[in-house]
Amino acid sequence: MTDRHVTRTGDDYAEALSLLLPQGQAWPRDAESTLMKVVRGLSQIWGLIEMRASLLLEIESDPRSTVELLPDWERNWGLPDPCYQEPLTIGDRQIALVQRMTIEGAQSRQFFIDVAAQIGYTITIHEYRPFMVGVDRCGDNRVYGDGSVPFYSDTFVRGEIPVCNPVGEPVGNDELSEWPNYGLGPIENRYYLTVHVMNARLTWFRVTKGQVGVDPHLRIGLATDLECLLNRWKPAHTHIIFDYSGLTNGGSMAGTP
Structure with missing residues (x-):
């Protein structure tokens, strides 16, 4: 209780x-x-x-539900964040506050996926690497996948590595995978990654989370906040390429009506 x-x-x-x-x-x-x-x-x-x-x-006293003291909470935690250039509802501001209070930083792909999910985006991340002798094979080293086809070489113990396309979806039966590496090129290739943004951020008006006469029924957010946050938390030696080619209308920060 x-x-x-x-x-x-x-x-x-x-x-x-x-x-x-x-x-x-x-x-x-x-x-x-x-x-x-x-x-x-x-x-x-x-x-x-x-x-x-x-x-x-x-x-x-709870940053997840505060309304009257929200400006005081924000002032104490250095908000509003310059990454948020668009108008924010009370619910958006509460989410930004909780994120500022709880975020610790990391370098895993899951960390960036979780950061995006907190502010209403679904993303996948595609990393690159150059051809490596002793790891990769010459010729066409793509494979036909069923979601669990292993990559392997003669010098390494075979291990089950799921085959996925650049947006993180398993390769279907008899579907040819992407190239497992970026081909011959400079070692700097490994310092690039592509963030595939899968949905627009939809903020629906909600009682207690919005202001009557101020917030619209629906606000479709640009991904400027996502780009700013990920570029802030990424390792300093990496470069992010944002891909919006798979953008859909799915997903919402405050749920769908």
């Missing part, structure tokens, strides 16, 4: 205050008496204070 702050209403305070009053005919406890009406009226302010305290403890 979730631990929640105990919230007392103004009527709760009125009942507690009435028990502290003197006894006698001059101090009636009848709910319709003038005395009890005054007690209830004076006690409501404490109920409001209690409700505000509960709001701060249960909602505003």
Whole structure:
């Protein structure tokens, strides 16, 4: 069970205050008496204070749900981020805040895929490498795949390495794979990678996540934020090529209606 702050209403305070009053005919406890009406009226302010305290403890203290204190959270964490050039909804800002607080950095492909997913994008990553003697074979070393056809050479122990196309999809039965390397070329080829952006970022209007009269029903985001974030966190010696040829309308930052 979730631990929640105990919230007392103004009527709760009125009942507690009435028990502290003197006894006698001059101090009636009848709910319709003038005395009890005054007690209830004076006690409501404490109920409001209690409700505000509960709001701060249960909602505003959580960066995933904060609204009123969101500007304070953002100021303390150096937001808004210059990577976000487009208008952001409250939900977008909450996501950016949580990401800023939790991101630790890494160099794996999964790290960049997760960063993109946090802000509403689906991506795959294609890395390159030059031909390597002792690892690759001369001639046409592409293979026909079924999603699990292994790459191998005579000098290495055979291992099951899934065959995928550049966007990370398994090669189908009798489908010819891509070249496993970039062919002859400089060693700098391995410092390039292609990020395939598979969907536009769709931000649908949501109650509590948007502002009536400010945010539209749907905002289709440009990928300027994605490019900025990935270029910020990529290893310094690498270069990212962004590919939008497989862009679809699927995916959404705030879900689909």
